[in-house]
Amino acid sequence: MVEIEEQLSGLIQKLKRDQRNFMLLSYTEKILFQDPIAFFENGKALFEKRFFWSSADQDFSVVGLGSVARLTGSQDRFMNVEEKWHEILTTIFIENPYTIPGTGPVIMGGFSFHEQEQLDGIWADFEHNEMVLPQIILTNYRGNSYITHQIPIRVEQTAEKIMEQINEHRLHTLKPRSEMRQAECILKQDLNPDAWKDLVKFATDEIKKGSFSKVVLARELRATYDQNVSPASVLMNLVEEQHHSYIYAFESNGTCFVGASPERLVKVEDNCLLSTCLAGTAPRGGTVSEDEKIGQELLKDRKNLQEHAYVVDMIRQAVESCCDEVDIPDGPVLLPLKNLQHLYTPVRGKLKEGKTLLHVVKQLHPTPALGGEPRNEALHFIRQYERLNRGWYAGPVGWMDASGNGEFAVAIRSALLNGNQASLFAGCGIVRDSDPEEEFKETEIKLTPMLSALGGWK
Numbered sequence: 001m002v003e004i005e006e007q008l009s010g011l012i013q014k015l016k017r018d019q020r021n022f023m024l025l026s027y028t029e030k031i032l033f034q035d036p037i038a039f040f041e042n043g044k045a046l047f048e049k050r051f052f053w054s055s056a057d058q059d060f061s062v063v064g065l066g067s068v069a070r071l072t073g074s075q076d077r078f079m080n081v082e083e084k085w086h087e088i089l090t091t092i093f094i095e096n097p098y099t100i101p102g103t104g105p106v107i108m109g110g111f112s113f114h115e116q117e118q119l120d121g122i123w124a125d126f127e128h129n130e131m132v133l134p135q136i137i138l139t140n141y142r143g144n145s146y147i148t149h150q151i152p153i154r155v156e157q158t159a160e161k162i163m164e165q166i167n168e169h170r171l172h173t174l175k176p177r178s179e180m181r182q183a184e185c186i187l188k189q190d191l192n193p194d195a196w197k198d199l200v201k202f203a204t205d206e207i208k209k210g211s212f213s214k215v216v217l218a219r220e221l222r223a224t225y226d227q228n229v230s231p232a233s234v235l236m237n238l239v240e241e242q243h244h245s246y247i248y249a250f251e252s253n254g255t256c257f258v259g260a261s262p263e264r265l266v267k268v269e270d271n272c273l274l275s276t277c278l279a280g281t282a283p284r285g286g287t288v289s290e291d292e293k294i295g296q297e298l299l300k301d302r303k304n305l306q307e308h309a310y311v312v313d314m315i316r317q318a319v320e321s322c323c324d325e326v327d328i329p330d331g332p333v334l335l336p337l338k339n340l341q342h343l344y345t346p347v348r349g350k351l352k353e354g355k356t357l358l359h360v361v362k363q364l365h366p367t368p369a370l371g372g373e374p375r376n377e378a379l380h381f382i383r384q385y386e387r388l389n390r391g392w393y394a395g396p397v398g399w400m401d402a403s404g405n406g407e408f409a410v411a412i413r414s415a416l417l418n419g420n421q422a423s424l425f426a427g428c429g430i431v432r433d434s435d436p437e438e439e440f441k442e443t444e445i446k447l448t449p450m451l452s453a454l455g456g457w458k
């Protein structure tokens, strides 16, 4: 702590010497292990914006509170954010002795599913895309905790005054979590299930006519609770129940988008790229042998293999345009989750010179696991006929650090929380052989993890 104070004094002197008014210091240090959910929960009283991300498999989480910069790109939004991030980075004084991904200045947030979409209704508190540079970041990596402060320094301030605020933030955020009472569902409302099934039938007719080959159709469920739903308590349940999933939350003005997605869009670490093809779904069995039987059937099922193949073909093309040494296995394997299992094909590559994480996001989004094939025809159909405002559902959500490391998942198995109301989203890949009743059942299973994390249902 003494070190930050010395840094601050030095930088204030420097501002005076250079006759400048303002600069941003990003200061990282290792601290005693902290619970990321407690940090997120404790930040509620102090900050309007909060971001949570954890990837169970890699023992990694990054949580951001507050905002010192907001990046909201419009035209060519991914590249726009990339440019703004580079501009900001040239102005930050970074003090980070660690080479741990997700430490130092990190931007966090997401993008709506549709480009240029006007967000209204339940999404009114959300920008159509927003990546935030938080005021404080807690990064947990392999059992160690790091804290990064983004500290705006004005020439007229004193180091002691700035330290007071830093200490205040630490005092209120670095402490154990308090008891959280789980909300109870008092009303569950299915928004027009029959119309959704009719739409699936209509989509298969269009596929047979040759309008497109695959389209992902989503539906929304609304639930009301006996008290305001606490995003932290939902995160706590998701972390406990949904292993092998990215657990994420983005809160803006009291509305929180939260979910547990098994689907990585893309990860970059030291120029190595990982992406995931995930499409094709079956339930889990009640016994080991039943589970194995369902899994084996899924691996041979024509409709599901078709759904999956469109995703692999498109991701291969997109990744090959940005990477060398692309490695994709010939066939899918099973990815078992708590409530369902998927067909899964991992993708690896090495980023080409000059290509970045956001270049790949731009190429990939939306993959046929969320949009369809061909992309434009499927997106047109979704915009025209799907009866919901997707907002950030199925869009890229994630983080990126100053070294170009970062990861985005697709924001499925998600819910938007506002007070005691929640909207839950789930979709299904529709291909030629899709059956409306079966696809409806598939969305029911996909909604189960969020419903359960929200506190069960009536």
Ligand SMILES: C=C(O[C@H]1C=CC=C(C(=O)O)[C@@H]1O)C(=O)O
Pocket: 216, 218, 263, 278, 279, 280, 281, 307, 342, 368, 369, 370, 394, 412, 413, 425, 426, 427, 428, 429, 430, 446
């Ligand atoms: C669009 C969703 O899932 C996608 C990801 C995996 C499997 C899918 C499927 O089998 O239909 C979907 O393409 C969702 O959960 O809302």
Ligand SMILES: [Mg+2]
Pocket: 279, 280, 281, 307, 428, 429, 442
């Ligand atoms: Mg499916």
